[in-house]
Amino acid sequence: MNLIISNNSNVPIYEQIKNAIINQIISDELKEDDPLPSIRNLAQDIKISIMTIKKAYDELEEEGYIVTRQGKGSFVASKNTELVREKARKDIEEHILEIIDISAKFNIEKEDILDSFEFLYRSDRK
Amino acid sequence: MKGLIKKDIFMLKNNTRYFLIFTLFYFLVSLNQTEPGSSTTFILPFLTIVMMISTFSYDEFNNWFSYAAALPNGRKNVVKSKYAITGITTVLSTLLSIFLAFIISNIKGNFSYSEMLSYLIGSVFACIFMTSIIYPFLFKYGSEKGRLVIFAISSMTVGAIVLLSKISNIKIPSRIVSILTGYGLLLLIIASVLMITISYFISKKIFTKKEF
Amino acid sequence: MNNIIEIKNLVKQYEDGFKLGPIDLEIPRGIIVGLIGENGAGKTTLIKSILNIITPTEGTIEMSIDDQESPLEEVGIVLDNAFFPEILTPKDIDESMKDIFKNWDSELFYKYLRNFKIEGGKQIRTFSKGMRKKLEIATSLAHHPKLLILDEPTSGLDPVVRDEVLDIFLEFMQDEEHTILLSTHITSDLEHIADRIVFIKDGKVTLEKDKDEILDNYGILKCDEEFFKKIEKEDILFYKKEKYEIKVLVENKNKISKKYKNSIIDKITLEDLMILTIKGDEIR
Numbered sequence: 001m002n003l004i005i006s007n008n009s010n011v012p013i014y015e016q017i018k019n020a021i022i023n024q025i026i027s028d029e030l031k032e033d034d035p036l037p038s039i040r041n042l043a044q045d046i047k048i049s050i051m052t053i054k055k056a057y058d059e060l061e062e063e064g065y066i067v068t069r070q071g072k073g074s075f076v077a078s079k080n081t082e083l084v085r086e087k088a089r090k091d092i093e094e095h096i097l098e099i100i101d102i103s104a105k106f107n108i109e110k111e112d113i114l115d116s117f118e119f120l121y122r123s124d125r126k
Numbered sequence: 127m128k129g130l131i132k133k134d135i136f137m138l139k140n141n142t143r144y145f146l147i148f149t150l151f152y153f154l155v156s157l158n159q160t161e162p163g164s165s166t167t168f169i170l171p172f173l174t175i176v177m178m179i180s181t182f183s184y185d186e187f188n189n190w191f192s193y194a195a196a197l198p199n200g201r202k203n204v205v206k207s208k209y210a211i212t213g214i215t216t217v218l219s220t221l222l223s224i225f226l227a228f229i230i231s232n233i234k235g236n237f238s239y240s241e242m243l244s245y246l247i248g249s250v251f252a253c254i255f256m257t258s259i260i261y262p263f264l265f266k267y268g269s270e271k272g273r274l275v276i277f278a279i280s281s282m283t284v285g286a287i288v289l290l291s292k293i294s295n296i297k298i299p300s301r302i303v304s305i306l307t308g309y310g311l312l313l314l315i316i317a318s319v320l321m322i323t324i325s326y327f328i329s330k331k332i333f334t335k336k337e338f
Numbered sequence: 339m340n341n342i343i344e345i346k347n348l349v350k351q352y353e354d355g356f357k358l359g360p361i362d363l364e365i366p367r368g369i370i371v372g373l374i375g376e377n378g379a380g381k382t383t384l385i386k387s388i389l390n391i392i393t394p395t396e397g398t399i400e401m402s403i404d405d406q407e408s409p410l411e412e413v414g415i416v417l418d419n420a421f422f423p424e425i426l427t428p429k430d431i432d433e434s435m436k437d438i439f440k441n442w443d444s445e446l447f448y449k450y451l452r453n454f455k456i457e458g459g460k461q462i463r464t465f466s467k468g469m470r471k472k473l474e475i476a477t478s479l480a481h482h483p484k485l486l487i488l489d490e491p492t493s494g495l496d497p498v499v500r501d502e503v504l505d506i507f508l509e510f511m512q513d514e515e516h517t518i519l520l521s522t523h524i525t526s527d528l529e530h531i532a533d534r535i536v537f538i539k540d541g542k543v544t545l546e547k548d549k550d551e552i553l554d555n556y557g558i559l560k561c562d563e564e565f566f567k568k569i570e571k572e573d574i575l576f577y578k579k580e581k582y583e584i585k586v587l588v589e590n591k592n593k594i595s596k597k598y599k600n601s602i603i604d605k606i607t608l609e610d611l612m613i614l615t616i617k618g619d620e621i622r
Contacts, residue, residue: 012550043511044511044512047505049549050368050370052533055550
């Protein structure tokens with residue numbers, strides 16, 4: 001498992017940890033049933049506070065990426081394709097919101113954006 | 127408490143060299159004296175007290191008492207161990223003095239062993255009285271002001287003796303010797319036990335309430 | 339989560355006028371709690387009250403520790419400027435501590451000394467300031483405590499050694515029952531390892547939050563006078579006018595950045611937070 005954490009990023013550290021683990025699950029670097037380091041171990045290894053890591057693990061578990069077995073630790077859950085798609089959809093939504101933000105700032109019409117979306121989508125998928 | 131006593135012994139260990147040099151020096155001085163009244167073996171108990179007081183200043187310099195207060199049973203044991211270690215060192219230095227007195231009287235022949243012993247007993251009791259008075263001050267005000275108290279007490283005592291001998295026109299040292307026999311001795315022992323006990327409880331009370 | 343220390347209505351009034359409290363504070367078990375604040379704010383007074391080195395004027399401090407008879411058996415301490423007399427050696431400390439703590443572990447003590455490259459037979463007074471601190475830390479850990487209470491444990495240490503020391507603290511935290519309460523003015527130490535931050539100002543706790551909540555939610559909005567006038571008063575926690583910009587401490591930075599278009603909001607560090615809350619002004 002790799003974890004590259006930036007202290008200067010605007011993304012909260014727990015989210016960076018969470019995303020790094022999700023990405024590795026999606027890309028199959030972390031496979032089903034692979035054990036994750038314990039919260040306290042990971043805290044020591046990457047020198048990040050325990051509660052930060054706990055928060056990342058808690059959210060990962062809540063979202064179904066990992067399971068915690070009492071007394072044994074956390075493991076990668078069975079891959080749920082629907083879950084992965086859901087995550088992708090969420091990511092897309094966030095990007096769209098950003099587009100809306102920028103277009104509002106510079107008074108760009110919705111039609112213009114949809115046009116360029118059509119154009120780029122088609123040329124990219126060719 | 128054992129740990130705290132050990133700590134003080136380690137501190138005293140650093141000064142044993144000076145203690146031994148002093149002892150040797152006084153021993154040689156005694157050998158060259160003609161009058162037993164000025165024999166210096168009885169200086170050793172005083173030297174011990176001075177060394178004990180120096181441990182207080184080392185303790186204060188690094189705020190040891192503050193640290194000790196946060197150790198298990200620290201507050202209770204700091205006072206106890208100081209009195210205990212003072213007792214131990216006083217006994218040891220007294221034994222050493224007796225031993226030296228014995229040697230001196232054998233070498234010199236004309237020195238009375240019992241007379242030297244009387245001086246020694248006098249000095250040990252003087253030390254007990256001094257400790258009893260000084261320690262509560264040391265725990266309350268620290269060694270800096272404690273030293274002033276020692277100075278005040280010793281000069282008052284000397285002053286009183288000088289004054290008394292002037293008025294009554296008798297040789298005080300020989301009076302002391304006569305006091306130290308029979309009931310006088312018993313009375314002194316009772317008085318010193320009483321003083322040291324009272325002193326201990328006062329110190330303990332001061333220290334348990336002390337803020338650092 | 340249960341609390342290892344519960345402080346209720348703690349007040350310490352000094353004759354010179356300084357007053358700590360009233361403070362209500364809970365230290366949860368199993369995490370690292372960082373105490374920050376400027377010198378003289380009351381960090382040391384708080385720590386000394388917890389350790390019973392000073393007696394509070396009012397209030398109670400409860401420690402929930404197994405060994406109720408002498409709870410200090412399970413507490414490891416590093417105090418700011420108070421330790422064994424410096425004419426002693428680490429070896430003397432080991433010999434004495436054996437009879438002070440039931441669980442004193444000489445082997446562990448010497449292991450730390452070796453790690454820190456401290457010679458056991460030398461008098462403490464020959465050590466540098468950093469060495470002394472390391473010795474104090476080794477001493478605080480050698481009786482297998484469950485709670486560490488540390489007043490400025492990293493002051494005087496160079497960055498490399500500080501890193502080593504933080505490592506040791508995190509190693510200590512591998513046990514879920516272990517807790518650390520440490521005060522420091524080197525806030526970057528806490529940014530890495532602390533779970534919770536308690537901020538003390540003028541004898542009072544002005545902020546008590548999980549560290550992530552602070553670092554992820556608070557921000558510094560940087561703007562000019564004109565922009566500043568447009569910000570609603572309730573959004574300004576503290577502000578500081580500087581020569582070319584105004585720095586505004588804000589909470590909920592994501593909401594704020596949406597509310598005020600084109601605003602520049604910087605990530606916050608604990609140091610920024612400290613400076614802004616101490617040196618900045620409030621709108622009231």
